[in-house]
Amino acid sequence: MPVPGGAKGAGPTVAMVPDGDDRERLVCTDCGYVRYDNPKLIVGAVCTWEDRYLLVRRAIPPREGHWCLPSGFMELGESTEDGAAREVWEEACARVEITDLLALYNLAHISQVHLVYRARMLSPEYAAGPESHEVALIGWDDLPWNDLAYPNVAWALRQHRAMRGRANFAPLGIPADADHPV
Amino acid sequence: MPVPGGAKGAGPTVAMVPDGDDRERLVCTDCGYVRYDNPKLIVGAVCTWEDRYLLVRRAIPPREGHWCLPSGFMELGESTEDGAAREVWEEACARVEITDLLALYNLAHISQVHLVYRARMLSPEYAAGPESHEVALIGWDDLPWNDLAYPNVAWALRQHRAMRGRANFAPLGIPADADHPV
Ligand SMILES: [Zn+2]
Ligand SMILES: [Zn+2]
Secondary structure (H helix, E strand, O other), rough: OOOOOOOOOOOOEEEOOOOOOOOEEEEOOOOOOEEEOOEEEEEEEEEEEOEEEEEEEEEEOOOOOEEEEOOOOOOOOOOHHHHHHHHHHHOOOOOOOEEEEEEEEEEEEEEEEEEEEEHHHHHHHOOOOOOEEEEEEEHHHHHOHHHHHOHHHHHHHHHHHHOOOOOOOOEEOOOOOOOOOO | OOOOOOOOOOOOOOOOOOOOOOOEEEEEEOOOOOOOOOOOEEEEEEEEEEOEEEEEOOOOOOOOOOEEEEEEHHHHHHOHHHHHHHHHHHHHHHOEEEEEEEEEEEEEHOEEEEEEEEEEEOOOOOOOOEEEEEEEEEEEOOOOOOHHHHHHHHHHHHHHHHOOOOOOOOOOOOOOOOOOOO
């Protein structure tokens, strides 16, 4: 009985069309398990304290060492807002109030949907969680534009800035001038 | 080598915490595969032609025989908008233009996130797809309120009605007066 950390079967690696389905799914030829793989939801937040932005420097791959918004895969049994607040807590040890949805980015080529919320920090306290090298509250003029983990971090920061003072707007998408989809 | 439709192993059914993880995941004791299960995205659309709403009567469980909006699980490699338009095509054989995001419903107790778009039909043509008994364009006063597949169908229809003539608004959530979460 192989278990995680021990020897493993191949898992679902062979593409075939299951009975009654209309497209290929990955199937495990060891045990017959069919994986109905769906796009992943990534939830995160642009968190602010006064005029400063909460960024985390990643301590894990991918993009280790680069600055990112607190964000990650949504877990079972939580709402998108609760997931975003959980990621802020796990990565930046900060407590926030989620205010509204800033952006929805479809990264279809990697089957990810990113939901980026706006959030207000409840205090200026923060600390590096286990997945972060460091955490910082950074003013607009000092943001590390050349050292961001992903283009969508820059998109969200710029859109957050553009939407200051506005509420009740449709979530923004990938900027029209984005030339790199991730 | 069991394959789909033949004898199957149990698949990932045993809960344990994999090495390096912080919570239980389902593991297959036959082959060691670890299932990182995430919430599912359901995409759908309130589609209109003039003042009428496009509904499909489900031909498959769950809620077979009841009226629903075209909607379903998002597939890999598509955007949320493309997924919503695909579901409309598969279930109602109608071509639509997705206009904007009407609602985002967190059904956390069943780990689903529903994105409901507004869409304009490009013509009044439609037909039942393989998962539908029938499809109809129905005026507001004739909507089958007592025969809807899920409460969220009613939420979306009412919110669509409330938002007529409005654009660029934050996606609506579960109505405050909803007493039944699904
Ligand atoms: Zn297997
Ligand atoms: Zn297995």
